[in-house]
Amino acid sequence: MAMTHSTQQSPTTAPKSLAGKKAVVTGGTIGMGRAIVRALTDRGAEVMYTGRSDQRLAEAQAALDTPLAHPVRADATDASAIAALGAQVADHLGGIDYLFVNQGIAEFQTLEEVTEESWDRIFNVNAKGAFFTVQRLAPLMSEGGSIVFTTVSNDQIFPGLSAYSGAKEAVAAFAKVLAAELLPRKIRVNAIAPGFILTPTMGVAELTEEQRAEFIDQGNASTPMGRGGTVEEIAAAALYLAVEATFTTGLELPVDGGFGQGIGR
Numbered sequence: 001m002a003m004t005h006s007t008q009q010s011p012t013t014a015p016k017s018l019a020g021k022k023a024v025v026t027g028g029t030i031g032m033g034r035a036i037v038r039a040l041t042d043r044g045a046e047v048m049y050t051g052r053s054d055q056r057l058a059e060a061q062a063a064l065d066t067p068l069a070h071p072v073r074a075d076a077t078d079a080s081a082i083a084a085l086g087a088q089v090a091d092h093l094g095g096i097d098y099l100f101v102n103q104g105i106a107e108f109q110t111l112e113e114v115t116e117e118s119w120d121r122i123f124n125v126n127a128k129g130a131f132f133t134v135q136r137l138a139p140l141m142s143e144g145g146s147i148v149f150t151t152v153s154n155d156q157i158f159p160g161l162s163a164y165s166g167a168k169e170a171v172a173a174f175a176k177v178l179a180a181e182l183l184p185r186k187i188r189v190n191a192i193a194p195g196f197i198l199t200p201t202m203g204v205a206e207l208t209e210e211q212r213a214e215f216i217d218q219g220n221a222s223t224p225m226g227r228g229g230t231v232e233e234i235a236a237a238a239l240y241l242a243v244e245a246t247f248t249t250g251l252e253l254p255v256d257g258g259f260g261q262g263i264g265r
């Protein structure tokens, strides 16, 4: 009997409900962070998310439009704000199942243009803020919980992002070292490494509309899939690592349309 090719699709299952789960997302006001908050609350989790300004937090809260999301003003470069965030999480959520350390900024500066001040700004937000956020919040995490950092697809690089790329390499290292340190508590630690993602800022501080359009063109041209990723694609990968990938820890997962994978374009 001749074999026929079935067009039957593999069975799909509804995503696991996260009702009763608690999460924190740093840098959750716009872009990928907000998409992660939305993906979590859509599945029923209660989420505290941070940003630096009351106005941006209010805009995010209006857009999210759910009682499961709780905005907290906390600058990740400020030790006292991180301490206060820890206290608020302990008071309001009690504990954390999922922690997404997502805040970040990039600035294009050549070797000659980087100053001690700009270096500190970049490292403080991306690396120092990420580390001390985890130091403060990890004690509140439940056994079986997980942490997901946001790094960057760094295997292919852009000139002018040395401080940023270096800071994100530090975060990639935290994901591995902390995966080892938190293993005894059964807390998994991973990172997503986005390529070009269509966020309001494209992850770069103070881009003009014209520069943004140019950056998007560059992204389309250099990404094997020929397009920028969406924030929903990032959120899906982040939640996969946090929730579904129960046998994965210490991984940095590229979510980059093939950008850093050496497959050419």
Ligand SMILES: NC(=O)c1ccc[n+]([C@@H]2O[C@H](COP(=O)([O-])OP(=O)(O)OC[C@H]3O[C@@H](n4cnc5c(N)ncnc54)[C@H](OP(=O)(O)O)[C@@H]3O)[C@@H](O)[C@H]2O)c1
Binding pocket: 026, 027, 028, 029, 030, 031, 032, 033, 050, 051, 052, 053, 056, 057, 074, 075, 076, 077, 102, 103, 104, 105, 106, 125, 129, 150, 151, 152, 153, 193, 194, 195, 196, 197, 198, 199, 200, 201, 202, 203, 204
């Ligand atoms: N977009 C890309 O193509 C791309 C590519 C690779 C990696 N990334 C990384 O992915 C992450 C998200 O990027 P995105 O494009 O979604 O960025 P975004 O749209 O600019 O959002 C950044 C978020 O971080 C928050 N934030 C910035 N500085 C902060 C601080 N000091 N303390 C607390 N929160 C702070 C911002 O909040 P407020 O401004 O409201 O304070 C905002 O919620 C970042 O880590 C970025 O480096 C982005």
